[in-house]
Amino acid sequence: MSGDRWEHFAPEGCLGLRGMGSSKERAFEQVGLALTATIADPASVRPRGREEIHCSAPDDERLLLAWIETLLGRMAVQHLLFGQYRVRIGAQGLQATALGEPLDPRAVDPRLDLHRVFCEQVRLFAGSAEAWEAEVILRPRGVTEGEEGGG
Secondary structure (H helix, E strand, O other), rough: OOOOOOEEEEEOOEEEEEEEEEOOHHHHHHHHHHOOOOOHHHHOOOOOEEEEEEEEEOOHHHHHHHHHHHHHHHHHHOOEEEEEEEEEEOOOOOEEEEEOOOEOOHHHHOOOOOOOOEEEEEEEEEOOOEEEEEEEEEOOOOOOOOOOOOO
């Protein structure tokens, strides 16, 4: 797991999340941690609660989309923040265990309105059998490409 990691990148007007992992499942876990890191250091999130998450989709990229949209929903609606994920992907889709704690809505940067963000693009690819990359671009609703909200 030493090569497993996440990062943020900044396409114009958006927030990019990237998870790199030794397997497809690890890449999904890492992009989940990248989402968590938009709010808090994932290592600081205490494992006070456990959520079981299930997603299905006809292909891997749509499964990645379903995964991130499910996590966004849990964060925005149920006010949960996760610091650990264990993802399994099989014939029945994605099954994950997420460990975390209640999210204090006051801790969320107001520029990241979880109710108004959507997945603009997802990509999943394998560089090799041991190197997978999951990439998600989030865009605030109402912001179009080339617009950055200034005036």
